Structures are given as C-alpha cells and as structure tokens.
Amino acid sequence: MLKDITLGQYFPVKSFMHALDPRMKLLLTLLYVVALFLVSDFWGFLVAAFLIGLVASFSKISLKVVFRGLKPLVFIIMFTAFFNVLYGGGEPLFPQIEWLSWIKTDGVKNAAFMIIRIILLILGTSYLTYTTSPVMLTDALERLMRPLKIFRFPVHELAMMMTIALRFIPTLIDETDKIINAQKARGADFETGNIIRRAKALIPILIPLLVSAFHRAEELADAMECRCYHGGAGRTRYKIYSLGWRDWVALGAMVLSFAAIIMLRIY
Amino acid sequence: MIKTEHLSHFYSVGTPFETVAIEDINLHIKKGEYVGVIGHTGSGKSTLIAHFNAILKPTSGKIFIDGKDLWSEDKKQRIQTRFDVGLVFQYPEHQLFEETVYKDIAFGPKNMGLSEEEIHRRVEKAMRFVGLSESVLEKSPFDLSGGQKRRVAIAGVMALEPKVLILDEPAAGLDPMGRDEILGRIREYHQETGSTVLLVSHSMEDVSKNADSILVMNRGRCQMHASVPEVFERADELEKMGLDVPRITRVFFALQDKGYPVSRNVFTVEQGKAEITRLLKEGGKNHA
Numbered sequence: 001m002l003k004d005i006t007l008g009q010y011f012p013v014k015s016f017m018h019a020l021d022p023r024m025k026l027l028l029t030l031l032y033v034v035a036l037f038l039v040s041d042f043w044g045f046l047v048a049a050f051l052i053g054l055v056a057s058f059s060k061i062s063l064k065v066v067f068r069g070l071k072p073l074v075f076i077i078m079f080t081a082f083f084n085v086l087y088g089g090g091e092p093l094f095p096q097i098e099w100l101s102w103i104k105t106d107g108v109k110n111a112a113f114m115i116i117r118i119i120l121l122i123l124g125t126s127y128l129t130y131t132t133s134p135v136m137l138t139d140a141l142e143r144l145m146r147p148l149k150i151f152r153f154p155v156h157e158l159a160m161m162m163t164i165a166l167r168f169i170p171t172l173i174d175e176t177d178k179i180i181n182a183q184k185a186r187g188a189d190f191e192t193g194n195i196i197r198r199a200k201a202l203i204p205i206l207i208p209l210l211v212s213a214f215h216r217a218e219e220l221a222d223a224m225e226c227r228c229y230h231g232g233a234g235r236t237r238y239k240i241y242s243l244g245w246r247d248w249v250a251l252g253a254m255v256l257s258f259a260a261i262i263m264l265r266i267y
Numbered sequence: 268m269i270k271t272e273h274l275s276h277f278y279s280v281g282t283p284f285e286t287v288a289i290e291d292i293n294l295h296i297k298k299g300e301y302v303g304v305i306g307h308t309g310s311g312k313s314t315l316i317a318h319f320n321a322i323l324k325p326t327s328g329k330i331f332i333d334g335k336d337l338w339s340e341d342k343k344q345r346i347q348t349r350f351d352v353g354l355v356f357q358y359p360e361h362q363l364f365e366e367t368v369y370k371d372i373a374f375g376p377k378n379m380g381l382s383e384e385e386i387h388r389r390v391e392k393a394m395r396f397v398g399l400s401e402s403v404l405e406k407s408p409f410d411l412s413g414g415q416k417r418r419v420a421i422a423g424v425m426a427l428e429p430k431v432l433i434l435d436e437p438a439a440g441l442d443p444m445g446r447d448e449i450l451g452r453i454r455e456y457h458q459e460t461g462s463t464v465l466l467v468s469h470s471m472e473d474v475s476k477n478a479d480s481i482l483v484m485n486r487g488r489c490q491m492h493a494s495v496p497e498v499f500e501r502a503d504e505l506e507k508m509g510l511d512v513p514r515i516t517r518v519f520f521a522l523q524d525k526g527y528p529v530s531r532n533v534f535t536v537e538q539g540k541a542e543i544t545r546l547l548k549e550g551g552k553n554h555a
Contacts, residue, residue: 065281175361181322182362185354186423187346187378204374207364211409 009069010133016246017059017131022140024247028254029128035261036121042113044261048120051257055127066126070119077118084111134166143241156232164220172213179208268431268463269296269319269352274328276314288314289487292328296465298430301457303474303495304467306484307509312467313357315484316433319465320352321345333430350379353429357436359420363408368399368419371408375427393422396456398448414445421449425456432456433465438473450477472513475499475534483510496532515539 012018017025032051039045056063070077088107094100129137142159149155180190183204190201274292279285289311296302306312317323318330321337330337332348356362365371372393376386394404397418403411408419421437434453438446450466454477457464468474474481474495481498483491485508491498498505499512502520512520519533519542529546533539 068281178356179362181317182356182359183374184322185320185349185356186362186375186427187349188374189346189378204362204364208362212361 009130011061011065011130012133013060015058015060015131017055017127019244019246020131020250021241021243021247022132022136023143023241024243024250025128025132026137026140026144028250029125031254031258032124033121035258036117036124038261038265039117040265042116044264045116045120047257047260047264048124051253052120052123052127054253055124059127059131061127061130063123066123066130069126070122073118073122077115080118081111081115084114135163138163138166139237139239140241156235160232168213168216171216172209175212176205176209179205268298268300268333270294270331270334271318272329272331274315274318274330275326276311276318276323277326280326287487289484292489294482294489294492296463298463299461301454301464301477301479302466303478303481304465304484305469305471305474305481305510307469310484311487312484313435314487315489316354316435316465316467319431319433320349320354322349322354350375350427351429352431352433353424353427355421355424355432355434355437357439359424359437360408360413360416362423363416363420366407367405368408368411369404371419372422372426375423379427389426389428390422392428393426396425396459397422397452414441414448417441417445417449418452421453428460429462431463431465433467435467436469437466438468438470446473453477469510471511472535475513475516483508495534499534500531 032048035044036048039048052063056066085103085107088104088110090104090106090109092101093103093105093108132140138159141162142155145153145155145158184190188201188204190198190205193201271292271294275290276288277285278288292315304312304316314323318325319332324338332352335344337345337348363371365374369390372390373386376389381389394401399415399418399422403415403419408416411419417437421434425432432453437453438449441449450473453464453466456462466474466478478495480492480494482489483498483505490504490508491501499516502512502517505512513534515536515538516531516534519529519539520531522529523531527546528549529542533542
C-alpha cells in the first residue's frame, strides 16, 4: 500500500535527535551533505557512516526502518552504478573473459563509491525528515532564509507554500489509496498491459484526485481567510526556538567529523 | 456466501505506526441475507468489508466467498471476485471521473468485458434502481448535485450485478430525505434481486429499519452477529460500546417493564404507532 512508503516520513517519538533545534538540524544536514561530497576515499565514508550510526542510536529510529525507505530508490542507485561502470577507465576486471571486458577496475571502484555516497546521502537526509516534523522544518527554513528578505525574496510565502504542500502529502496519499481501491472495486486493472494501456488506466485515478485537490485548495483558502491570514507581515510566532546544550554537542560532533574528512582528503 | 476464519489485519506492520485494525473475526453470512454492520468510528468496519472483495489482504486468517478460499486462488479469480462482491466505498461520489454519467456507470461493466448491448442494459437497470432519470445520462457527473452524484456512484457498482452488494455509509452526509430515499432504493434492490446486502452504518435506526441481522464491531472485534431483536435485547452491552438501540425501542422496553403487554420488537415509529393502537383497542375491551 502507498501508506507503507517510509521515505520522508516523520516518526513522532521522543529522543535526543527529535529535541534538537530544527535550525541546527538543517544546518548540520547541510554540512553533512557537503562533507559527503568532499570525501575522496573510503576512509572518509567510514567517518560519515559512524556519524549516521550515532544519529541512529540517538534517534530511537532503527536503521532497519530507514533502509526500508531506500527500497523505492534501488533502481536509481543501480542505474547510477551501471553508468559509472560503463564509463570507467583502467584495466579490465576480468581479463580472461572476453564479453566482460567493458568492466574496468576504475569503473567498478567509481560505482561502489557512488553507491555508498548516495546511500549515505539518503540516510542522512532521511534522518532529518524522520526526526523533524514538516512544520518545524519549514519554520527552520524560514528563519534561516530570513536574510534573503533584503532582496525582496518572499521568504514567508515560500515557507507557507512548503508547509501546505508537506501537510497535504499524507492526505493526498490517503486519498489516492481510496480512489485506487474504489476503482479496483469496479474492476479497474492497473497491473497488466503495455505502457499505453497502463497510462490510460491512470485516468480514473488522476481525475478524481485533481478534482478533490482543487476542492481542498479552495476550502483551505477560505479557512485561512476566515482566520484573517494576510501574509507574513506583522505575524508573530507561537514557538520561539533557542539553542540548548544538545545543539552544541551535535554541532561539536559534526565539526569534528567534518574536520576529520578534510584531513583525510589532504593527507 | 461469505465466511471468515480468524481474520486479522494490522496496518503498517514493522513501523512505529503498527496498529491492529481487526482481530480474529469469525463470521458466516448467508446468501440473500441483509446484514447491518454497525460500530464506532475506528471499530474496523471499513477494514473488514475491504477484505470481502480482496482489496485488502488479511495479515492472517482466511476468507471464503461461495466456499472458495479467496487468497489461495490466482489473481484472475480474485479480479472476478471483485465483480461478484460489489463494494461501494464511503463518499463514493469522489471516484467519479468520466465525461458523462452513462460512461461512468458503464466503467465497471466495461472492465468485465461485456458486449455493448449488455452494458447498455445494465446501465439502464442500475439507473432505475437508484432512481436517476434518463435526462442526466449525457450530463457530466461533476454538474450534478451531491445526492445525485452519490446515486451515480452507487449505480456504478450495481451495474456489476454483484451477488453481494456492500455499502459503506451510503447515506453519510445526505439530508434526511436523500437518506431515506437511498436506503429505500437499496432495500428494493435487495428484495428484487435477492442478492446479499451488507450495509455499514453507525445509525442503529437505519440498520434496524432495513437489515435482517446485525453485526456489531467493537475495537476490531466482532462482538455480536444475530437477528435485529436478539441484538437489541443486549441493549446494556451496546451502551457500553457507545452504541444505542433506537429510541422508540427503548420506549417500548420501558413500557413493558412497567407492565404493559407490548411487544419488544418495535424498531420504527410506524411499528410503535401500530402497537400503541393495538394496545389501546385491547385495553378498551378489557375495561368495558
């Protein structure tokens, strides 16, 4: 079922990671992603993996659950790996076997590198969304982008749009599930036939989904107006974030790992 | 017709969201029976019925339709089951998508691979059952009123001519007139075609007016499955589950407790009126 997609979902439990300031978490994730791209050998990945292990043990969300979220991305990962092998140089990996001569040592090494990088990337960002509710995430984004206001960038509006979009993902997934079931009950078949047939089979799902999405948008706009929403100007916050000891500890761990990765790159 | 053995279903198995939807359900629904399925929001009613036409796969347990084990058969057979067991979901008007009402009702029969004439016959028949007039056939379903949309959606399932028709809250969100109309139509359909009907509702009044037997769901379990009077005899238990017997039935229970010789099987105001008139006539005789 669609409901079982765990990628990007928020898991509401109480843990060290959940209690971190979302602004700090966002910054740390950013640093982590940058660090991953600075890694130049497998030792660097070991540092990153160690960091993920720490995050996993301090978040009460097991790596098993997170790895399950990788499933839908297996194809993309394999695809990337394949092309890395295809365009890699170096010596053939199997010199005796003629038809496998396109597999070269450097290609395989690059591919392995890429796979590890992508997986670590997804794991790290997954932990951000697993431990931070969408509302907190966009809140943090709004705060961090505030300087852009000088350039008349609509920071608040963007954050509000993101909040709404994220808020409605589960609702729309539910809705899609229901519509799929209702059409299945009338004998709709989504699983057999060629690509054109399958694309056509989506019409009975997409049309009702669009209709209800528009309905919802209108209702939401009305509800917001009824509560006197008029954009970001003069709007105060209910929750004011402040950095605590946890945030500094987390930052410390991140900075140390970052430094370690840079050292490994230099030497 | 429908039989379940230790049927259980859990949602989101293996995640922190794991919940029990239904647990250890054992039932037997006979052919031609009109069953009211009643229970609170979240009692597992909708989950239960979604198993009867293979939309949901049980976490454990078995379902037999017409004596055949649903999940031991191959996929084609299960798709056939969807035509034998017609399921009308909650707010079915949300599933309408075609350009015209005719095409939307014909969607199911078309999926069955029937001939044009047969599809035409079925659409006409289903429209008659739900009380739609010919004039809406070429209209877009999105231009109709809420009540009419609902009827189109129900007709879309009736056009499958299923042996079992299951309706999940078909009257939810309709005004009292629309509600009586829809429920009346379903009752007529049941009587005319002799098919098995399951009506999911949380209104005892609606269920008692229409069904032969009641299936009471509570916290994912099937608490009772018996004839309407038998279930109402256990009014105290029902109350503990947050359910109620129809008010008029309560009045007659109370009357009998006070010593009046009235029947306990009064579920509607009309029946109540008849019973009181009878009592008054007899009472008049006694005093004379």
